[in-house]
Amino acid sequence: MAAAARPMRGSYAKELAGFHLMQSRACAVTVIVLVLLGFVLDFAVYPEMMGRFAVARFITSIGVLAGLGVLYTAFGKRHVHAVTFVWLTFPQAMIAWMIHATQGEASLFYAGIILTIFAVGTLFPVGFMYTMAYGVLTLLAYWIACTTRPEGVTDHAQFLFHATIILFSVAASTVYTFYNERGRRQLFELKEELAQKNDELEHTNRSLAEIKGQMLQQEKMAALGTLSAGLLHEVNNPVNFCLMAIDVALEDPVAQGSPMLLECLDDARQGMQRVQYIVSDLKTFAYRKEHTGSDAFVLERAVDAAVRLVGHETKGIAIRREIAVATLVQGDEAAIVGVLINLLGNAALALRKGGTAAPEIVIGACDDGARLRITVRDNGPGIEPEHLSRVFEPFFTTREVGQGLGLGLSICYSVIERHGGRLTAESTPGEWTRFTFDLPRAGGER
Known part of the structure; x- marks a missing residue:
């Protein structure tokens, strides 16, 4: 007192x-x-x-x-x-x-x-x-x-x-x-x-908003997990049958004699394999466990999963990686995939709305002591200074009504904070936007 x-x-x-x-x-x-x-x-x-x-x-x-x-x-x-x-x-x-x-x-x-x-x-x-x-x-x-x-x-x-x-x-x-x-x-x-x-009162309201956002996110993850668990059995079997049929067709003399047919069958096999990858990525959400702080995973694998899961949103956008270090980190892989999906989705939306001529998203990773620093940068229209300080506020959004609750970045901030890190945003209007967060190295690896 x-x-x-x-x-x-x-x-x-x-x-x-x-x-x-x-x-x-x-x-x-x-x-x-x-x-x-x-x-x-x-x-x-x-x-x-x-x-x-x-x-x-x-x-x-x-x-x-x-x-x-x-x-x-x-x-x-x-x-x-x-x-x-x-x-x-x-x-x-x-x-x-x-x-x-x-x-x-x-x-x-x-x-x-x-x-x-x-x-x-x-x-x-x-x-x-x-x-x-x-x-x-x-x-x-x-x-x-x-x-x-x-x-x-x-x-x-x-x-x-x-x-x-x-x-x-x-x-x-x-x-x-x-x-x-x-x-x-x-x-x-x-x-x-x-x-x-x-x-x-403002702090209480902010805490309630964050809790509400986290509950909504957990409900979405639970629903996605239930859906994924069903898809694993319902999709994997027909996909395997299709791959087997394609392999058999590729050995047929008629297919061997038609370059165009071979190309079509090869494309079909790649499509089926993509479906397999997506189903495999969804397993992360289907069988997610309570994070104990000792789970280790390779960040590049999480990046691969996130890129595949937002493939329909990033179509036509170049995604480049600048990762020249080992990326074994400690944390909740499903939650980090969710963070990457959100950041990539936001970047893709900004690039499309801004009409960028050569849209590009760069995902980078570098050492930062006992932690790995990850960046997601786009060359879109940027964020206005008056909005930059508010992007992590719950329910703050610049999207049109009905296109989002403004909870995505707030939840991402909480996820990274739970991993002992910090999510930050930087931007130059009309040029670029960069989100940065850090994760602990697994087993103290540097």
């Missing part, structure tokens, strides 16, 4: 500093306007001293304006309270001088002192200690203004009355500032708590 409170206090202090800077600037503008509007009061109460007071008001306004200018500098932003405290003494000093120059404790300008005290507590609530210190300074200025007159204080009762009113103003402004600051802190804490709850 203490560790969590420290960042909160730091962020609160940062927000409070910005608030105080804004309030100080607003307060400075307000003070300048009020000081200048005081010409009306001078005319109404002390018209004979308007000239001297006008000079004092002008000098005070210039001083406050200079303080406002300092608040826009780096120094002023770092020392908001000190700079504000300094320029706030200018109007108090002006009013104290006006009290001294007019009637002392009987001067009506004491009301201006009270006004500035409340202004500090409301317009610029810097904390009750600052407000109290400013109030004490103001009371001292009033005492000096009255006692340093040639005749001194003549009406002690009035002096005591006005000083008491000023003291009450200081106390009220200080209490207001204290509770105002306390309420602002509570509001900030509530806002932080709400933001934290929203983050937790």
Whole structure:
């Protein structure tokens, strides 16, 4: 809890500093306007001293304006309270001088002192200690203004009355500032708590979406496994009969004497063999076991299976391999085949949608310490920067409605993460896209 409170206090202090800077600037503008509007009061109460007071008001306004200018500098932003405290003494000093120059404790300008005290507590609530210190300074200025007159204080009762009113103003402004600051802190804490709850809710929703995606994937794999198990017996037997019949036909003298017939029979045999390969690849899903972390398989075999299984999607697209190292890795072969199928299918779709002139997908593998780093790169239209950071989010998709749930890459990310690796995406729009992931070497092989 203490560790969590420290960042909160730091962020609160940062927000409070910005608030105080804004309030100080607003307060400075307000003070300048009020000081200048005081010409009306001078005319109404002390018209004979308007000239001297006008000079004092002008000098005070210039001083406050200079303080406002300092608040826009780096120094002023770092020392908001000190700079504000300094320029706030200018109007108090002006009013104290006006009290001294007019009637002392009987001067009506004491009301201006009270006004500035409340202004500090409301317009610029810097904390009750600052407000109290400013109030004490103001009371001292009033005492000096009255006692340093040639005749001194003549009406002690009035002096005591006005000083008491000023003291009450200081106390009220200080209490207001204290509770105002306390309420602002509570509001900030509530806002932080709400933001934290929203983050937790977002994390929960993301976790639920990932779980849902994994469950959907598992259901699809289970359905594919059930279908594959049936196909193994239903397809293998007729395929074997066909291959046997083709072999017999190839030995027939009539076929031997017809090059075209031989070519047709050879094509038919290759087609049957392809069916056998596909059925063999589906065995991976039909008899998949719980991954224990110690299963070893050759990645190239998984690549072969994935390429065959997406053959209808990648028709007309050149698939090149850059694998010059041994690829015995550790993991769940069926899951990795699924990852490769997804990456190859996405690449093929992007190439077709982008209308690439010479579409190509390059599958690479290289050593990365005790792991094997695999890449799937295409020369398609690429991924826009605003989409690149979101490609692994569950349910995020740029496909049209009904063409995908946006779960494929999210599930792939989880699969690779489960293998202790990381799936990343890089792209240059209009040029290429590359997905990279890594798998542990089997038995610590390097």
